Amino acid sequence: MNQPRLPSLSPRQVERLGFLGLALASTLTILPIFIIIAYILYQGFPAISWNFLTEMPSDGMRQGGIFPAIIGTFYLTLGTAVFSIPIGLGAAIYLSEYARDNAWTRLIRLTIINLAGIPSVVYGLFGMGLFVIFLKFGTSILSASLTLSIMTLPVIISTAEEALRSVPQSFRVVSISLGATRWQTIWKIVLPNALPGILTGVILGLGRAAGETAPILFTGAAFFLPHLPGSLFDATMALPYHLFVISTQVPGMPIQIQYGTVLVLLVFVINMNLIANAIRSRARAKRQW
Amino acid sequence: MEDKIIVEHLSLSYSDGTESLQDINLHIKENNITALIGPAGGGKSTFLRTLNRLNDLTDIKLISGKVLIDGENILDPRTDVIHLRQKVGIVFARPIPLPLSIYENVAYGLQMAGEKRKSALDEAVERALHQAQLWDEVHDRLSASAYAISGGQQQRLCLARVLALQPEIILLDEPTSALDPISTAKIENSLEILKSSYTILVAPHSTQQAGRIADDVAFFLQGELVEFLPATLMFTNPRDKRTQDYVQGRFG
Numbered sequence: 001m002n003q004p005r006l007p008s009l010s011p012r013q014v015e016r017l018g019f020l021g022l023a024l025a026s027t028l029t030i031l032p033i034f035i036i037i038a039y040i041l042y043q044g045f046p047a048i049s050w051n052f053l054t055e056m057p058s059d060g061m062r063q064g065g066i067f068p069a070i071i072g073t074f075y076l077t078l079g080t081a082v083f084s085i086p087i088g089l090g091a092a093i094y095l096s097e098y099a100r101d102n103a104w105t106r107l108i109r110l111t112i113i114n115l116a117g118i119p120s121v122v123y124g125l126f127g128m129g130l131f132v133i134f135l136k137f138g139t140s141i142l143s144a145s146l147t148l149s150i151m152t153l154p155v156i157i158s159t160a161e162e163a164l165r166s167v168p169q170s171f172r173v174v175s176i177s178l179g180a181t182r183w184q185t186i187w188k189i190v191l192p193n194a195l196p197g198i199l200t201g202v203i204l205g206l207g208r209a210a211g212e213t214a215p216i217l218f219t220g221a222a223f224f225l226p227h228l229p230g231s232l233f234d235a236t237m238a239l240p241y242h243l244f245v246i247s248t249q250v251p252g253m254p255i256q257i258q259y260g261t262v263l264v265l266l267v268f269v270i271n272m273n274l275i276a277n278a279i280r281s282r283a284r285a286k287r288q289w
Numbered sequence: 290m291e292d293k294i295i296v297e298h299l300s301l302s303y304s305d306g307t308e309s310l311q312d313i314n315l316h317i318k319e320n321n322i323t324a325l326i327g328p329a330g331g332g333k334s335t336f337l338r339t340l341n342r343l344n345d346l347t348d349i350k351l352i353s354g355k356v357l358i359d360g361e362n363i364l365d366p367r368t369d370v371i372h373l374r375q376k377v378g379i380v381f382a383r384p385i386p387l388p389l390s391i392y393e394n395v396a397y398g399l400q401m402a403g404e405k406r407k408s409a410l411d412e413a414v415e416r417a418l419h420q421a422q423l424w425d426e427v428h429d430r431l432s433a434s435a436y437a438i439s440g441g442q443q444q445r446l447c448l449a450r451v452l453a454l455q456p457e458i459i460l461l462d463e464p465t466s467a468l469d470p471i472s473t474a475k476i477e478n479s480l481e482i483l484k485s486s487y488t489i490l491v492a493p494h495s496t497q498q499a500g501r502i503a504d505d506v507a508f509f510l511q512g513e514l515v516e517f518l519p520a521t522l523m524f525t526n527p528r529d530k531r532t533q534d535y536v537q538g539r540f541g
Contacts, residue, residue: 170381170383173385174385177343177379178374178401178450179371179372179374
């Protein structure tokens with residue numbers, strides 16, 4: 001037995017090492033987020049002022065505010081909500097409540113899963129081809145909202161369907177047994193109880209849409225506009241694209257304005273996620289079944 | 290007494306091959322309590338759920354024969370199932386209140402049927418809760434959640450919910466299997482009183498319960514109706530050997 005002796009550890013020591021490794025791994029997942037937020041706050045906060053939030057950009061965007069980008073992102077998010085919520089919710093209700101499990105619905109589900117995996121720039125090109133050129137909507141809020149809607153649909157459909165399915169089947173049976181129609185059952189029992197879950201999914205999906213650059217790049221985002229968009233068929237500035245522009249396309253850009261813009265976008269998106277979280281935990285506390 | 294339900298050559302099987310019914314023939318009398326006894330999986334639930342077409346929600350592979358209620362074949366595809374379910378109510382094994390208030394649970398069926406007048410709803414809710422012997426316990430908190438009351442109260446609420454629709458037939462699928470003895474006694478007591486104005490079919494959760502409340506007893510075994518007799522005969526002098534073995538507790 002001439003093998004070199006390895007330093008042997010007791011089972012207890014092995015366990016402690018294991019735990020240490022796991023704790024390290026989980027810390028590493030949250031650490032980048034904290035660093036990013038802290039750094040952006042540090043760099044961007046000095047830029048934030050009432051004027052920065054409410055004024056038009058000036059001096060080739062090197063000065064003034066980012067109001068048109070903020071309002072543009074707001075419009076785009078709203079537009080996405082208008083198109084994606086009814087379609088997404090309708091599809092989710094169909095899949096969860098009406099559709100039978102057959103080849104057709106399996107194909108729909110497979111498509112939804114795959115839609116979620118398509119890179120966002122592909123949505124951008126598709127939106128340009130379909131909405132901007134073929135349907136002649138031009139580079140506009142309408143085209144960009146529709147493109148973002150298609151990208152958001154898989155998130156909304158799958159979270160809404162999950163929320164609908166989490167309502168116990170027995171409630172549906174009871175409701176039907178009391179002479180209610182399927183539609184009444186969905187409207188009176190299933191939807192109200194699935195609503196918090198649906199809202200959570202909708203808001204998370206919209207939050208993601210609000211932060212996307214690629215899908216709006218070819219479909220509705222403007223490099224610079226001296227005025228606010230006046231109709232659905234106008235192009236608009238938007239926070240993510242504005243950020244891209246001032247970071248790469250404008251020489252001599254003050255760093256503070258860049259980080260100020262990042263901060264505004266971040267607060268916008270994080271707020272939406274926090275709202276989603278609040279809805280979910282409130283509903284969970286109130287739920288009786 | 291009139292025959293309220295006449296079942297002729299009823300056969301049924303599910304796509305997943307679980308429970309089934311084989312050529313059931315049965316005459317159920319009005320204002321009687323008919324108990325369906327037999328081991329689990331014998332077809333009692335399936336039979337009950339056929340009577341108000343609740344089976345439509347599951348995957349039925351085959352259904353044949355006739356079920357006549359007041360002379361009308363309810364298996365006919367043209368049957369108005371909404372109307373049928375208002376006329377034939379069901380109480381399930383576990384109390385399943387809808388996630389609504391006590392009042393809303395009882396008023397639910399009527400509201401879905403289009404009743405909007407507050408006075409009519411109030412009246413129906415109070416009457417149904419009295420009939421289910423629950424009014425005294427909940428009359429001062431009708432707007433509380435139906436989940437705030439005990440399991441036994443919840444099951445009486447489920448009975449009241451059915452009664453509010455003023456059905457003609459009430460089906461109860463092991464209604465007391467999840468309840469304590471006191472709540473069980475209250476439900477049994479309600480049924481005794483209710484049978485003067487309703488036709489009641491119950492799958493009791495024990496043979497003893499069948500003995501306490503039933504007028505007629507049907508013995509189901511593996512999808513087959515083995516024997517259908519008045520309760521007194523069923524427990525003293527059944528003709529079939531399998532019935533004898535079952536009621537005397539030799540299997541099940």
